[in-house]
Amino acid sequence: MTCCVAAIAFSGSKIERADHIRTDPERLEALRSPQAQLLLLDGLVPTLDGENRLAWGGLADAPEGAELVFLGLMNKRGAFAAVPTEGSADPAFAHRATWQAVASMGAEDMAIYGCARSLVDWHARHRFCAKCGAPTVLAKGGWQRNCGACKAEHFPRVDPVTIMLVEHEGNLLLGRQSRFPPRSFSALAGFVEPGESIEEAVTREIMEEAGVAVRDVSYISSQPWPFPSQLMIGCHAFADSARLKIDTSEIEEAHWFTRADVAEALAKGRDSTSFVPPPEQAIAHQMLKWWLER
Amino acid sequence: MTCCVAAIAFSGSKIERADHIRTDPERLEALRSPQAQLLLLDGLVPTLDGENRLAWGGLADAPEGAELVFLGLMNKRGAFAAVPTEGSADPAFAHRATWQAVASMGAEDMAIYGCARSLVDWHARHRFCAKCGAPTVLAKGGWQRNCGACKAEHFPRVDPVTIMLVEHEGNLLLGRQSRFPPRSFSALAGFVEPGESIEEAVTREIMEEAGVAVRDVSYISSQPWPFPSQLMIGCHAFADSARLKIDTSEIEEAHWFTRADVAEALAKGRDSTSFVPPPEQAIAHQMLKWWLER
Numbered sequence: 001m002t003c004c005v006a007a008i009a010f011s012g013s014k015i016e017r018a019d020h021i022r023t024d025p026e027r028l029e030a031l032r033s034p035q036a037q038l039l040l041l042d043g044l045v046p047t048l049d050g051e052n053r054l055a056w057g058g059l060a061d062a063p064e065g066a067e068l069v070f071l072g073l074m075n076k077r078g079a080f081a082a083v084p085t086e087g088s089a090d091p092a093f094a095h096r097a098t099w100q101a102v103a104s105m106g107a108e109d110m111a112i113y114g115c116a117r118s119l120v121d122w123h124a125r126h127r128f129c130a131k132c133g134a135p136t137v138l139a140k141g142g143w144q145r146n147c148g149a150c151k152a153e154h155f156p157r158v159d160p161v162t163i164m165l166v167e168h169e170g171n172l173l174l175g176r177q178s179r180f181p182p183r184s185f186s187a188l189a190g191f192v193e194p195g196e197s198i199e200e201a202v203t204r205e206i207m208e209e210a211g212v213a214v215r216d217v218s219y220i221s222s223q224p225w226p227f228p229s230q231l232m233i234g235c236h237a238f239a240d241s242a243r244l245k246i247d248t249s250e251i252e253e254a255h256w257f258t259r260a261d262v263a264e265a266l267a268k269g270r271d272s273t274s275f276v277p278p279p280e281q282a283i284a285h286q287m288l289k290w291w292l293e294r
Numbered sequence: 295m296t297c298c299v300a301a302i303a304f305s306g307s308k309i310e311r312a313d314h315i316r317t318d319p320e321r322l323e324a325l326r327s328p329q330a331q332l333l334l335l336d337g338l339v340p341t342l343d344g345e346n347r348l349a350w351g352g353l354a355d356a357p358e359g360a361e362l363v364f365l366g367l368m369n370k371r372g373a374f375a376a377v378p379t380e381g382s383a384d385p386a387f388a389h390r391a392t393w394q395a396v397a398s399m400g401a402e403d404m405a406i407y408g409c410a411r412s413l414v415d416w417h418a419r420h421r422f423c424a425k426c427g428a429p430t431v432l433a434k435g436g437w438q439r440n441c442g443a444c445k446a447e448h449f450p451r452v453d454p455v456t457i458m459l460v461e462h463e464g465n466l467l468l469g470r471q472s473r474f475p476p477r478s479f480s481a482l483a484g485f486v487e488p489g490e491s492i493e494e495a496v497t498r499e500i501m502e503e504a505g506v507a508v509r510d511v512s513y514i515s516s517q518p519w520p521f522p523s524q525l526m527i528g529c530h531a532f533a534d535s536a537r538l539k540i541d542t543s544e545i546e547e548a549h550w551f552t553r554a555d556v557a558e559a560l561a562k563g564r565d566s567t568s569f570v571p572p573p574e575q576a577i578a579h580q581m582l583k584w585w586l587e588r
Binding site: 008010011012013017019020023111114115116118119122125126127128129130131132133134135143152154155156157158159160191192193194195196197198199200204208219221222223224226229231233247249 | 302304305306307311313314317405408409410412413416419420421422423424425426427428429437446448449450451452453454485486487488489490491492493494498502513515516517518520523525527541543
């Protein structure tokens with residue numbers, strides 16, 4: 001699926017991260033000039049211009065006293081985003097206004113917005129030192145926070161999540177959580193825990209949620225997911241049996257779907273009679289396409 | 295490399311994580327019985343018995359008032375570890391005493407120790423709420439911490455890191471950091487940042503550290519690494535050119551090594567004349583073996 005990486009939403013940002021500038025206070029300060037570009041956000045919600053592109057202003061548009069994150073270089077000028085005064089009240093899932101904006105913007109803007117959102121949301125929810133409780137300050141252009149009291153250094157968080165297509169005799173296991181829209185099904189997924197490999201996380205999650213043993217776990221593709229900051233790791237595995245034992249505390253339902261079901265869902269979307277597939281922006285959608293095409 | 299997962303150090307734990315028990319206070323309490331097993335740690339350093347196996351005691355062996363992490367079920371009995379009163383002073387790299395113990399223990403014990411170490415070290419360094427600065431308390435058997443003041447929930451951290459074999463005309467790019475032992479070389483590596491896929495992280499890291507463009511990134515295998523809690527994601531990529539531009543702030547040296555160099559290094563270890571390879575416990579070692587064998 002390497003060939004389809006361009007189709008993976010929230011990846012492919014054209015901003016150059018320029019990490020050497022993060023650790024160079026003089027160059028960073030020089031980039032905080034009238035030429036600097038500030039990504040305009042309403043809290044964590046993107047602001048679009050008349051052509052549904054991300055709206056940019058200057059540093060003067062940042063709220064008074066707001067911390068600034070250096071996103072990188074865009075057309076050789078510094079690109080920044082301001083940390084909102086409060087973190088997202090609902091970090092795990094996007095607000096409707098965010099999704100409406102994301103659905104209207106182009107792929108490159110999605111990647112820029114996703115990275116900026118993950119970073120500023122992390123800052124807003126990490127103003128204090130987890131080690132000693134004292135206030136922390138933004139450092140290295142926003143790619144670190146430092147504690148003035150105990151000198152601990154803190155780094156933006158990325159949480160690895162496995163998401164998996166489980167196959168048995170040509171059918172695919174898909175499930176739904178109770179928060180999903182009606183008739184929507186997607187690939188099962190779960191956070192990688194300390195002390196396990198990707199392959200072990202896939203095996204454990206499928207056993208926990210669907211009660212079935214899997215083998216031959218293979219990697220398909222990956223995606224950064226900015227609600228709030230996951231690394232989605234797409235995998236495929238074969239189940240030893242079709243018999244399921246669903247953990248209804250985690251998922252509401254899970255079933256085996258035929259190749260024809262999946263093809264119909266992808267072709268017809270919400271009008272499909274089999275199930276409503278995950279949105280195009282989700283890696284699960286691209287994984288279903290990969291499965292049909294291979 | 296799926297077939298070699300058993301050879302990946304720090305994976306393959308025989309403890310059943312039993313995540314349904316974490317959210318069941320009554321069952322959790324029932325497991326805190328005289329039959330419960332406590333992993334004996336000296337801070338974060340493992341304690342071994344006379345046969346170089348991890349030493350276990352009972353809950354009475356935990357320090358007075360120590361928080362207990364439920365590792366899972368081992369032979370149907372609860373397995374726990376106590377959070378040390380202070381976090382590791384040196385979380386990124388293991389102490390010599392730890393490495394001596396790890397090098398003497400069996401593969402299953404390494405996996406149990408690695409997971410326990412990541413968890414208790416995270417608790418020791420996260421006693422306060424990053425959102426509001428108030429003290430937090432252990433929850434869900436140690437797989438969560440809760441803030442009593444702002445009600446924020448915090449979860450153990452796993453940081454995804456890409457580690458990559460870069461190949462050009464049959465030669466392999468390996469580098470060394472100044473902290474490495476003399477003549478030691480390994481695969482280049484770096485943290486996955488918010489807003490990038492695994493494939494983008496590989497490409498960016500190689501460009502930053504070695505100044506060379508890569509293509510056709512593919513996944514090899516993964517490993518949990520408990521110093522302090524990384525998910526190592528092993529990849530392979532092809533470089534477009536042999537010309538390097540090393541960022542000496544990140545790595546001291548990097549060179550292209552021939553297949554014969556790598557074979558000699560793996561065969562002779564410290565006595566090799568080409569370079570000293572990474573230790574067997576590191577995924578980089580297994581990746582070099584995979585590269586020679588495929």
